[in-house]
Amino acid sequence: MNNLPKQIIIYFVFMIIISVPLFYLFAYIHELGHKSQFTSEDINSKIKINYLKWPYGLTYPAASEDCDKFNGLSQESKAKIYYGGIKYNILSLFLIIISLTLAIAFLIARPESANKKWLIIIFLLILVALIVLIQPLAKNSNPLIVNGDIWKLVNNFTFNCENMFKSL
Numbered sequence: 641m642n643n644l645p646k647q648i649i650i651y652f653v654f655m656i657i658i659s660v661p662l663f664y665l666f667a668y669i670h671e672l673g674h675k676s677q678f679t680s681e682d683i684n685s686k687i688k689i690n691y692l693k694w695p696y697g698l699t700y701p702a703a704s705e706d707c708d709k710f711n712g713l714s715q716e717s718k719a720k721i722y723y724g725g726i727k728y729n730i731l732s733l734f735l736i737i738i739s740l741t742l743a744i745a746f747l748i749a750r751p752e753s754a755n756k757k758w759l760i761i762i763f764l765l766i767l768v769a770l771i772v773l774i775q776p777l778a779k780n781s782n783p784l785i786v787n788g789d790i791w792k793l794v795n796n797f798t799f800n801c802e803n804m805f806k807s808l
Contacts, residue, residue: 654761655768662772664689666732667697670776673728674699677721683709696776699725700799707801715796722789729777736773740766 671687678685684702701707710718743763747756780789791797 651760651764655764658765659768659772662769663776664691664696666729666769666773666776669728669732670725670780671697671699673724673726674721675724676728677724678706678710681709681713681717681721700804701801704801704805707799707804711798711801715793718797719793722793725789726777726781729773729780733770733773733777736766736770740770 667689668687671689675685675687678699678701683706685699685706686702688698688700690696690698701710710721713721740763743759743766747759747763779785782788783790783794785791
């Protein structure tokens with residue numbers, strides 16, 4: 641029982657360390673959603689992950705011609721591209737919730753399990769993934785957050801094709 645504070649500190653440090661790569665993994669998955677929708681609109685695109693500032697990821701047209709194609713899309717087609725990232729986040733969220741449910745069910749079903757420490761670590765890993773995923777999902781689906789996906793859609797966002805490739 642006197643090891644409990646030490647274990648809590650170890651689990652807390654573990655959660656912090658594991659949350660950073662998970663954060664960027666989910667940013668990349670989000671951008672893959674945009675990229676798949678760009679591809680469905682026959683626009684070549686690239687993904688850039690920003691490690692130090694928000695927005696953490698950006699999917700942008702690969703060339704000037706693709707940029708012009710994007711800017712010429714209807715609002716409905718742009719909506720599909722913006723919602724693509726949110727859709728991939730929601731799919732990831734469902735997978736994490738299912739994993740968390742299975743981990744909890746296993747912990748309940750097998751209380752005599754001698755290897756409970758690993759189950760707790762797996763449970764914490766899934767819980768951290770859930771917490772990490774909710775943050776970008778909330779930012780991208782909020783129309784008041786500048787540069788979020790819904791904000792871009794509401795404000796009819798277009799890429800500045802002439803200057804875009806100089807800054808990337």
